[in-house]
Amino acid sequence: MLITKPESILQAVPPAIEFIGLTKKFGSLLANDNVSFAISAGTIHGIVGENGAGKSTLMSTLFGLYKPDAGEIRLNGKAVSIRSPSAAIQRGVGMVHQHFVLVDRLTALQNVIVGSEGRFWLGGKTSACREKVTAIQQRYGLAFPLDATIRSLPVGVQQRVEIVKSLYRDAEILILDEPTSVLTPDEVKGLFHVFRSLAAEGKTIILITHKLQEVLDVTDNVTVLRQGRCIVTTPTNSVTRASLAEMMVGRKVGRISDARAPATGDxxxxxxxxxxxxxxxxxxxxxxxxxxxxxxxxxxxxxxxxxxxxxxxxxxxxxxxxxxxxxxxxxxxxxxxxxxxxxxxxxxxxxxxxxxxxxxLVPKWSALENSVLGLQRSGKVAGLGNWIVRSKIAEWCRELMIAHDVRPPDPHRPIRVFSGGNQQKLVIGxxxxxxxxxxxxxxxxxxxxxxxxxxxxxxxxxxxxxxxxxxxxxxxxxxxxxxxxxxxxxxxxxxxxxxxxxxxxxxxxxxxxxxxxxxxxxxxxxxxxx
Structure with a gap:
């Protein structure tokens, strides 16, 4: 059954989250540029954008990992200053990172309650904690064995532990970064069911993902970021996969054709x-x-x-x-x-x-140096042999970067400051x-x-x-x-x-x-x- 709220109530309730003119710089890099949009309570909200668009930076300011240089964040209509993850958790904001923050040798229960156990040791008075965790598991269908060590659990089950860990800390806002990258299709369906259950209870879910079909399948609204700016925030049912992709990159993006000749080689x-x-x-x-x-x-x-x-x-x-x-x-x-x-x-x-x-790659090296890793004996690179001529290698690297659309095509730029996509294009090239x-x-x-x-x-x-x-x-x-x-x-x-x-x-x-x-x-x- 679809339950709708009276229009007067909808108008009276402030957004769960508002970003107002939020700006964040790292040196000369403008990661978030005057970003403004709102996320309604009790909804599943998608955040999409290219690498370097500012998605992770924006969510990191909400979770207290970064302090914005300008602008403000409002929770439930009130301006807040979130200076640390612990401050974010106290304000009801939880985050499930792409790479889980769990201790392998501890049990699932210990991972859920560690850091919030108060004055007693983990091996002590955990009966009340166990009851609370069990209640959360049953309420949202997030089953896992409480006494199993994390290292013994499949990755999909570990993710449930992370979600329960946030809910145990009474999170009303839950940020999930690429949550389906390690799940089977059936596990993805189960996760989306959990999202919908949480949203139905009034909790706010923020989904950061590169998978546009998932945005269309599970979110209520979606925000597109490009080059640090907010391009649009819109109901998900008003966009298509193609239109989302075009807004993300600023041009039409083609799909791969199914038509292909069968392999005939040895x-x-x-x-x-x-x-x-x-x-x-x-x-x-x-x-x-x-x-x-x-x-x-x-x-x-x-x-x-x-x-x-x-x-x-x-x-x-x-x-x-x-x-x-x-x-x-x-x-x-x-x-x-x-x-x-x-x-x-x-x-x-x-x-x-x-x-x-x-x-x-060697993160401390430049693009130039990384571009010739493993090619020393290949005879493919002018200037790379018994005598090393950096100017010739730089010319070769620049041509490689242009041919494979590595941006910017600067051989002397440290590889660690390139986006993941540009690093990968250099490796493939x-x-x-x-x-x-x-x-x-x-x-x-x-x-x-x-x-x-x-x-x-x-x-x-x-x-x-x-x-x-x-x-x-x-x-x-x-x-x-x-x-x-x-x-x-x-x-x-x-x-x-x-x-x-x-x-x-x-x-x-x-x-x-x-x-x-x-x-x-x-x-x-x-x-x-x-």
Whole structure:
């Protein structure tokens, strides 16, 4: 039943949150530029924008991580000064960060109450706390075992712990930063149900996301930020995915066509019975077999932490397999015949790692220096050899940045001050400069805005068209479905089966990501429709 409030009451209630002329600078960078808009109580409000648009900065001022340089924030009609996260929590503002703030060795209950337990030790009088947490779990359907350690819980369950932690502190405003990036489709549906339940009780939900379809599916209103400014705040039912994308980037954004010719090239990646055990002898990849042809993109789908990282690491030569065989072009890798990243690269393999800042870039270096990482022996870069000529390398770097739309195209700018999207475009440009036959790419658009996503996707499809074999690992199911010719789904290090492009179905893939074998998942969906 739809319940509406009398118009007189709606007019009398002030917004839960108002940003009035809010400005925040970091040196010469204007992160938020005179931002003004309001968020109504009891609604789900989306915040969207490109990387560097000011979304995270704005929410960080609301949560007390940054102090605005100008303007004000009002909560329930009253101007407030929020100087720290603890002050924000006292005012009823909670935040679930993209990377959870949980202590692995503590239990779920201890993580919920730590910092708010008062004068008693966590191991002491927790019965009242347990009762309150249990009541919150039951009220909103946020089930998890209270006495399990965080490290033992799946990532989707850890997120529930974070949400309950905010609700335990009586949050009336809940900010969630990219909350669905580590969830299966069914877990996303469950999370959205929780959002709606919270909003129905009068709580205000702020959703920061790059996933425009999620904005359309779950939010009541949406604000678009571009270059630090508020472009529009509007009811979500008045916009489309295309119009949101255009407002975010200031131009029309195209979608990838489903039409494509089947792969006809030779097998360039051949993996047989591949297994990897970590130093604690835990099996992370378990008997995996697949191949990838030239002119084909094989997508690896699965919730993060199901062996995808270890798979990429073995293929890139970063770790050796425990069992099985890898064939990368003419290079053979086995436990008794290990390889190295140098040998892999020399065999015509490019690698775009999942975590660009940890494994693809040196944050303290400039774009120039990062643009030639791994190319020292390639002979591809003028000025990089026995004698280093920085002016020639700078010229090469500038041309690379222009070709791959890295903004600004300044080789001497520290890489850490570029947006995530521009960092990623530089890494991809550097790897493609090798003209590889095989491309291993992990999380190609993680933390990347829609404009950069479009650019990256088109470059990958161009490489496919040029006959390259591409192994794509991504937790973004929509991305995997858009780009791939075939999809292999991983769960707990094992293959749940493969799907051809004409078999792609989000519901089927979601069941496979949760542990159902291919045929069983297809049967379950088919039976449900019957």
């Amino acid at each position: 097998v360039k990646i051949d993996v047989r019975d591949l297994t990897f055990r970590d130093p604690s002898e835990t099996v992370r990849v378990n008997g995996l077999s697949f191949d990838v042809h030239g002119g084909e993109i094989l997508g690896i789908a699965g919730v993060s932490g199901n062996g995808q990282t270890e798979l990429l690491s073995m293929l890139a030569g970063l770790v050796s397999p425990s069992d099985g065989n890898i064939q990368l072009g003419s290079l053979t890798v086995t436990p008794s015949q290990p390889t190295s990243p140098i040998k892999v690269r020399a065999s015509g393999v490019a690698h775009v790692p999942e975590d660009r800042l940890r494994h693809g 550097r790897e493609l400069a090798l003209d590889p036959e095989i491309i291993l790419i992990g999380q190609p658009t993680r933390g990347v805005d829609i404009g950069a996503i479009e650019s990256i996707h088109r470059k990958l499809l161009a490489q496919r068209q040029a006959g390259k074999a591409i192994l794509l690992v991504s937790v973004e199911l929509e991305e995997v479905m858009d780009l791939s010719d075939r999809i292999l789904v991983m769960f707990e290090g094992r293959s749940m089966g493969e799907l051809n492009r004409d078999e792609f179905d989000e519901r089927v893939i979601g069941l496979m990501m949760a542990g159902s074998q291919r045929d069983s998942a297809i049967e379950q969906i088919g039976g449900g429709e019957g």
